[in-house]
Amino acid sequence: MIFVEHNNLRETNQLTKPSLNISGNKNQDTVWIKLAFSSIMFRYLTFFRDLLFMSDKPSHSAFTLYGIKNCDTIKKARHWLEEQKIAYLFHDYRVDGLNEALLQSFIDKLGWESLINTRGTTWRKLTDQQRAAINNADVAKALMLEQPAIIKRPLLISAKGNCLLGYNADKYQQFFAGAL
Numbered sequence: 001m002i003f004v005e006h007n008n009l010r011e012t013n014q015l016t017k018p019s020l021n022i023s024g025n026k027n028q029d030t031v032w033i034k035l036a037f038s039s040i041m042f043r044y045l046t047f048f049r050d051l052l053f054m055s056d057k058p059s060h061s062a063f064t065l066y067g068i069k070n071c072d073t074i075k076k077a078r079h080w081l082e083e084q085k086i087a088y089l090f091h092d093y094r095v096d097g098l099n100e101a102l103l104q105s106f107i108d109k110l111g112w113e114s115l116i117n118t119r120g121t122t123w124r125k126l127t128d129q130q131r132a133a134i135n136n137a138d139v140a141k142a143l144m145l146e147q148p149a150i151i152k153r154p155l156l157i158s159a160k161g162n163c164l165l166g167y168n169a170d171k172y173q174q175f176f177a178g179a180l
Helices: 026-052 072-083 100-110 121-125 128-133 137-146 169-179
Strands: 063-067 089-092 155-158 163-165
Touching (some): 063 072, 100 137, 163 169
Parallel strands (some): 063 089
Antiparallel strands (some): 063 155, 155 163
């Protein structure tokens, strides 16, 4: 933190210029000022970049991408969307949550079988008995609500309700060709 030290009033009741005194060394003080300014500018530039471009929370978006932020496939999909300059809202199941109504809308559109990611680590961590028990929509829904990482990702939904599950650059190109 930088403190600006103001000199006291002179006898003539005139203020002097404020002097900056961090370490007593003018060169070192200049470095500290530049670092502080750079840090502040970085924060502002990042804020405005996110505000203008691919923020996780843009105010209006025709597309919502559902998934988990640290998933490699999500990263590829987000990178593709950003390269194409397509605005989207990212909904992270772990951060933003997953409620029963939202999951039911996914099941209604895509079916519970297609939503279960049987190739991921969450599925592999289930016992054979747990896997065998997933034989209907209610059981699958309960599992997906309990462990959202088991949902296949990414799930892209347009404002019109069109859905695309998984990531493939060619399929994304086709999806957006019809949507934009």
